[in-house]
Amino acid sequence: MSSIKRKHVVIILSILAILIIVGFGMWLSFNKANENIGLDKREPNLISVTPEAELNKGEDNKTTPTPSPLPTAQVKESVTLTAPYTVQAPFANWAVHEESCEEAALLMYHYFLEGQTDFNGSSVIEQHGAANDMLAMKNWQVKNYGREPDLTIEAWSKFAQEYYGYKPQTFKNITKEDIKKEIAAGHPVVVPVITHALENPHYGRQPSYHVLIIKGYKPEGIITNDPGVKEGENYFYTWDILFSAIDAQTSKMGQGREMAVIYK
16 A cells, blocks of 8 residues: 555544544533433422421410319308316405406416316316416416516417417407407417406406407307406407407507417
């Protein structure tokens, strides 16, 4: 083969090789483009986010149950406790026991707390025993206080604690509801008064400071064990008279509407 022919063959082969390479490159580009188009046609994988309002939807419609109110303790309309009685001068020896209302009130309360309310078929404490007990209390006061003084409710409570070891509690600015609450719970109440403000015809002419036990109540007033008169067992006073008598002692004793209760 001549040199000219060989040159022509080389040129032709070179051109064919170039065409093959270009064609192959174009084919690759076309296929890649189709793949990208296929990818773009696929649906995106979306994450569904639920709005907060939708999450809370229905919460507003839920009803939180309302707790039932606790039952309120009901105070009975009328209550009378069984408490023993003594007049402060069992043998009418007023010269000795003129100031012994505080001792008499404490003695009645003492027997009540001890559960001793019957004395040979009577609710009245045996006279000799009552007189001796009150005289012992009087002598104790003279020894420890220097005399037998009129005792405020605070002082009476201290006396009850020191003499018997009880733990009384005092209340100020009392109302009839306070009195009823304690009696309904089984606790007699001790209050301070001026005797003549009680409008009790059995008292003498001289008004004096006094304490008495309230052991019951009803709508119209209170039932007392009033040691100031021998007729004082179960003696009734209206609510108005009671608080008038309590208020009457304020100027003398410097205490207001107060009461004492002993919890054993």
